[in-house]
Amino acid sequence: MNNFFQRxxxxxxxxVYLLLAATLVSTLLMNKTVxxxxxxxxxxxxxxxxxxxxxxxxxxxxxxxxxxxxGTIGENGNQARALIRHLMxxxxxxxxxxxxxxxxATYAQRITEDIAKQYGYEYGKDWINFGYQIGTLAFFxxxxxxxxxxxxxxxxxxxxxxxxxxxxxxxxxxxxxxxHVEITASSSMLDWLQIVQPTxxxxxxxxxxxxxxxxxxxxxxxxxxxxxGMMPGLKGAADYEKLVDELEDREMKAGRVKEAFNPELMKxxxxxxxxxRKLMFAQGAAHLLLIVLIILGNVGLLLSRRRxxxxxxxxx
Amino acid sequence: MSEQIQDQPIHQRxxxxxxxxxxxxxxxxxxxxxxxxxxxxxxxxxxxxxSNPQWNTLLGVIATLGIFTILYKENPIFRFLEHxxxxxxxxxxxxFVWVRFIEPRWFTPLMPQSxxxxxxxxxxxxxxxxxxxxxALLIGLLFFTxxxxxLAWMNRFAFGIFMGxxxxxxxxxxxxxxxxxxxxxFRPPITTYDxxxxxxxxxxxxxxxxxxxxxxxxxxxxxIVLLCVMAYFFFSVxxxxxxxxxxxxxxxxxxxxxxxxxxGTTVMGRLSLLIARLDFxxxxxKDFGTWVSQLFH
Numbered sequence: 001m002n003n004f005f006q007r008x009x010x011x012x013x014x015x016v017y018l019l020l021a022a023t024l025v026s027t028l029l030m031n032k033t034v035x036x037x038x039x040x041x042x043x044x045x046x047x048x049x050x051x052x053x054x055x056x057x058x059x060x061x062x063x064x065x066x067x068x069x070x071g072t073i074g075e076n077g078n079q080a081r082a083l084i085r086h087l088m089x090x091x092x093x094x095x096x097x098x099x100x101x102x103x104x105a106t107y108a109q110r111i112t113e114d115i116a117k118q119y120g121y122e123y124g125k126d127w128i129n130f131g132y133q134i135g136t137l138a139f140f141x142x143x144x145x146x147x148x149x150x151x152x153x154x155x156x157x158x159x160x161x162x163x164x165x166x167x168x169x170x171x172x173x174x175x176x177x178x179x180h181v182e183i184t185a186s187s188s189m190l191d192w193l194q195i196v197q198p199t200x201x202x203x204x205x206x207x208x209x210x211x212x213x214x215x216x217x218x219x220x221x222x223x224x225x226x227x228x229g230m231m232p233g234l235k236g237a238a239d240y241e242k243l244v245d246e247l248e249d250r251e252m253k254a255g256r257v258k259e260a261f262n263p264e265l266m267k268x269x270x271x272x273x274x275x276x277r278k279l280m281f282a283q284g285a286a287h288l289l290l291i292v293l294i295i296l297g298n299v300g301l302l303l304s305r306r307r308x309x310x311x312x313x314x315x316x
Numbered sequence: 317m318s319e320q321i322q323d324q325p326i327h328q329r330x331x332x333x334x335x336x337x338x339x340x341x342x343x344x345x346x347x348x349x350x351x352x353x354x355x356x357x358x359x360x361x362x363x364x365x366x367s368n369p370q371w372n373t374l375l376g377v378i379a380t381l382g383i384f385t386i387l388y389k390e391n392p393i394f395r396f397l398e399h400x401x402x403x404x405x406x407x408x409x410x411x412f413v414w415v416r417f418i419e420p421r422w423f424t425p426l427m428p429q430s431x432x433x434x435x436x437x438x439x440x441x442x443x444x445x446x447x448x449x450x451x452a453l454l455i456g457l458l459f460f461t462x463x464x465x466x467l468a469w470m471n472r473f474a475f476g477i478f479m480g481x482x483x484x485x486x487x488x489x490x491x492x493x494x495x496x497x498x499x500x501x502f503r504p505p506i507t508t509y510d511x512x513x514x515x516x517x518x519x520x521x522x523x524x525x526x527x528x529x530x531x532x533x534x535x536x537x538x539x540i541v542l543l544c545v546m547a548y549f550f551f552s553v554x555x556x557x558x559x560x561x562x563x564x565x566x567x568x569x570x571x572x573x574x575x576x577x578x579x580g581t582t583v584m585g586r587l588s589l590l591i592a593r594l595d596f597x598x599x600x601x602k603d604f605g606t607w608v609s610q611l612f613h
Contacts, residue, residue, distance in 0.1 A: 014388060021594070024591055028591070028598055029598065072589060074589040074590075074591060074592025075585060075589065077592070102408060102413065105412075132413075133417075134413065134417050137482070154420070154440065156416065194492040195488075195489055212582065213586075216578045217578070220500070221497075223500050224496040224499065225496070233585050234585075272595075273598075283584070283588060286587050287584070
């Protein structure tokens with residue numbers, strides 16, 4: 001038995017990779033959905049989006065920053081999908097943009113366009129793409145004071161003047177932004193917090209959707225109310241998706257939405273077939289596997305140490 | 317499988333690399349490019365190739381599996397794809413920055429109308445002839461004088477401008493970021509009023525023995541943790557006194573808990589990325605028959 005535990009410590013890491021891959025593939029193929037307990041920070045973000053005054057008659061928009069690339073599409077992409085669905089189900093007018101991440105602008109366009117087809121959202125009237133922006137200090141200084149001027153007066157999708165789009169009528173400064181949600185894999189959120197937010201009165205509401213790695217360090221900003229809510233990693237995306245699915249069910253029962261959202265129809269980005277809640281099932285199984293392996297490894301270590309230590313009889 | 321992987325320094329690996337691999341992989345690239353061009357030649361596609369997903373999927377599958385080969389062993393296929401990705405990302409970034417940023421915001425306004433005429437169809441004004449924008453380029457070029465010893469002194473102008481600007485802004489940014497943090501850190505754990513809207517998010521305000529006193533347990537914990545961690549990082553006095561040593565030890569353990577939480581979320585995040593790739597691969601293989609027939613139709 002001791003030999004078994006000792007061998008566990010020297011196991012080739014490639015076996016662990018293989019085991020992990022087998023676990024993930026098999027659980028993904030099971031096609032099961034989890035029903036997660038929604039994190040308070042995700043609920044706060046959901047409520048903030050819900051209450052944001054960015055409807056057709058409010059004269060404001062919600063700004064969605066999609067500052068991520070292909071590397072973190074598994075987390076940020078699912079967050080973006082859940083958020084954009086929520087915005088469309090609640091009929092909010094919004095703009096998407098990407099700071100310092102060229103790929104993010106392309107993803108912003110494709111993800112939003114794919115979802116817009118299912119919810120009947122119209123470009124230029126209900127949503128607009130501000131495109132890629134270089135996240136320099138100059139940009140963050142200028143953007144709050146003159147949004148169209150900083151964007152050089154044109155949108156990123158059609159290259160047409162911003163004032164030719166109905167959604168941009170009356171959108172001049174950051175005061176015309178009801179809420180900003182930064183979906184990011186970089187430190188772009190800090191720029192919004194330290195450059196833009198202190199200059200606004202009342203303080204700009206900022207929501208945060210980050211990768212799991214970045215979540216722990218962001219909690220102090222929630223406590224200080226600098227962030228109004230947070231969607232951490234795939235877990236946050238799954239939680240948010242659950243809330244949005246429940247909303248969609250209610251809307252369908254009320255007859256305001258005809259068909260349920262189908263992620264498989266998102267063809268532009270080939271990494272979006274499963275809903276986040278199904279991906280979380282696989283993630284849960286992988287976590288269990290890792291926990292078991294860690295426990296086995298540690299038990300093996302303790303046993304081998306005990307064996308290596310000379311007993312009292314041997315010392316005598 | 318049981319043999320241990322020996323990680324070698326990169327320079328050593330490069331020395332051992334066979335030129336045959338370079339030729340083979342370049343050949344594979346060439347075949348893929350020719351295949352891509354021939355597929356696109358007969359299929360009407362838009363600028364971003366969205367109507368031709370089978371080709372994108374094929375490349376994605378090859379690249380993903382090729383990158384995954386590093387999990388078995390260091391190999392030339394992985395290195396080849398690694399370099400492709402670095403090249404692609406750099407090239408994409410450079411072109412994107414020029415097309416979406418420098419060209420419309422600096423180059424076009426700089427040029428006269430005769431060089432870049434207005435586009436009435438799109439409602440774009442064209443060149444503005446704003447010649448003074450050339451100074452931005454000149455100041456930028458000063459950075460490169462560092463390569464010429466006789467002119468190197470000139471780069472101080474450029475550095476001076478940017479350092480002064482950045483230093484002033486950094487001070488303002490620090491206050492903007494840390495100010496609310498300091499205020500949040502000093503929220504009282506016990507109050508004689510109901511401060512529900514002002515306490516940190518998620519805290520409960522409990523009435524204490526009907527004395528009109530509200531106790532905020534999380535604010536209390538937060539204060540203790542703050543003091544302990546600060547004690548750990550307080551190096552101005554030696555940690556001999558019990559009043560400093562004990563909180564400092566507690567602070568060290570609290571930091572370990574935080575680091576553990578960060579590591580946990582890191583593992584979770586990395587797994588999410590792997591799951592997304594597997595999601596892609598599973599659906600790609602499910603559709604394998606369909607897109608192969610489309611490719612060679």
